[in-house]
Amino acid sequence: MRKERSVIPLILILASAAFIFLMLALPLLLILVESFRAGLDFFAAAISDPYALKALQLTGIATVSSVGLNTLFGLAAAWAITRFSFPGKGLLTTFIDIPFAVSPVIAGLIFILTFGRISWLHPFLSAYDLKVVFAVPGIIIATVFVTFPFVAREIIPVLEARGTEEEQAASLMGAGFLTIFRRITFPHIKWALLYGVILCTARAMGEFGAVSVVSGRLRGKTNTLPLYIENLYDEHQFTAAFAVSSILVAAAIIILIARNIVEYTAKKDEDTNVR
C-alpha cells in the first residue's frame, strides 16, 4: 500500500512534466533558437521589415478594438443575464458560447456571406463606400466574433454567486446605476474582468482561421501577424517566420505572467474581502 502510494504520484508528475516539455516547452524553445539561427542582424531585419511592422500594427489594432468592444459587450451581457429576467434570456446565454462551438473558418465564411459581394447588404455597403470584407473592419469583426465569450464568461459566475442584495441596498438609498456600478459591482468583478480581458487579448492576437478567410491576405494591407508568419513559411523563409513568431511568443509570455499576477492578487483580495 505505502509503496503504491508513493509511486503513483511520481509517475503522474513525471508523465505530465514530460508531456508539457515535449509538447509545449520544447517547441517554444526551438522557435527562439531558430529565430536567432541566422544571427541578430537577420533577426532585427526580419522583424523590422515594413510588411512585418504593418502586420504587427494590424494585429495591434484588431486586438485592442476587439478587447475594447468585448469588454463593453461582456459587461452589458453579464449584467443583463444576472440582473434582469427577460424573454430569450436562455437563448442569449447560449448564443454567447457559439464562438466556442463554431470553427473559426466557418465564422469567417459567415462574415463573407454577410458583408461580401453575395450579401444583400452589399448594395448598401458599396453605396456608402464601406469596405468590410478584405479590409480592416472585416478583420476586427472576425476577431470580435471569435473572442466575444471570454469577458462575459468570466464575469457571469462572479455576478451570479454574489447576488443582487448589495445593489438593492444601495439603490434603496437612492444610488444611481453608475454609482452602484463604480462603488459596489466593479470592485467585486474587477479581477474576473481583468482575467477575461487577458484571455481575450491572448486569443485575439493569435486568431488565424476567421481572419484568414475575411482578410483576403493582402500583404501590407490586410495581413495580421499570424497570417504574415504563414506567408513567410509558405515562401520557405523559415528563419524569418520563426523570428516574427518570436514576437507573438514574447507577447504570450508577458500575458501569461500578467495572468499569474492577476490570479495571485485576486486570491489575496478575495481572502480579505469575501466572507
Add this chain to the structure above:
Amino acid sequence: MYVELRNINKHFAGFQASKNVSFGIAQGILAALLGPSGSGKTTILRMIAGLETPDSGNIFIDHVRVNDLDPSKRGIGFVFQNYALFRYMTVFENIAFGLEIKKEKKSGIRERVMELLALIGMEDLEKRYPAQLSGGQKQRVAFARALAPNPRLLLLDEPFAAIDAKVRRELRCWLRDMIARLGITSIFVTHDQDEALEVAGEIILTNHGQVEQSGKPLQLYKSPKTSFVARFIGESVIVDDYGLLKGFSPAANAGQGHSASGAIRPEFIRIFTDKGSLRHENGTEDAVVESLAFRGSFIEAGLRLKNMLLTAHHSFEDAPIAVGDQVKVLIYRLYSFSGNQVKLVTNQYVMEHGNGYDYVI
C-alpha cells in the same frame, strides 16, 4: 395607521404569494411579520419597500399612497436577511454611503456616522471590512447603515436568523430597546414565534400568503382567531376528540357528527404528584408519564391519557416524577376548533372557581 396595506395581491409566475393582504401599523410601533417558511413574509416586506410591485391593492405610508413612489423616495431603511453589507467598503464607508448619496457635507457625514457607531457600540471598528466582523457586529452595522439617512420606516428581514441562539436573545432585546429609544416605526420578519412574542408590540401572522390574524402578542396567544393561529402559536398538542376529557363537552360548539378536535397548550395542564395538593378533584384525570425531557427551566413531560398523548410542563419545585408514574392531571382549558373557528373552552369544574386567564399586558 402609519403604515397601511389594503387588499394587496401578488403573483409570481402563477403562484399567489400574497392574497388580499390588509393590515395597519401605528406610528412608533415595532411590528413582527410572523409565519411559517414560504408564507409570504419577505414578499410583503419587499412590496412595502418597493423592491417588488403588488398586482393590486394599495400601500400607504403616513397616509400617502406610495405604490408609484420610487423605492428610494419612500424614506425606508432596509436591513437584508444576510445584511448585504458592502463588502468592499469599511464599516465607516458602509454607514456613510446613504449620506454620501444624499450629497451631505463631509463634516456632517462624519458626525452622523460617529454618532451611529457610538449607538451600536462599535466606535473602534470603523476601519474594519465586513468580512472582519462577527455575525452580531455585521447585524448592528446593517442596522446603523439603514438608520443613517433618517428613514421614517425601518424594515428588517429575519434580522437574527444568522446569529447563534445566545447572541440572538441579547440582540433582539437590544434592537427592541434601540427602536423604542429612537421611536422609529419598524417591521421585522421572523418565523420564530418566541422572537415575535417577546420583542414585537404588534404581530401580523401570515400563512399561505394570507394574514391569519394581527394584534398584540398576548392577544394572539390568548385569543387565536383561527385554528391555524392556535396551532402555530404556543406549543399546542392537537387532540381529535376532547369530549373524552372530564369537564369538556363537545356539544357546546361542535355540531352533531363533528369530531370535537382542539388544541391543548402545555401550560393548560397541571400535574399533581400527591393527593394533598390536588385541586378541582372532580375534573382530574389519570395519566401515565411516558417521557421526560429537560428544557432548561422546566421539565417537559409526555403524558398518556386515554388514547391521547399530551405535553405538559412540570416545575422543578414540585415533587419529581419518573417515566411510568401514575399521576393525576388537570386540564384547565383548551382551544376547541370548529372549521377554521376557534373557541377557548374552560374545564367546567374549574369554571366554578373563577377564571384566571385574563391578564392584560
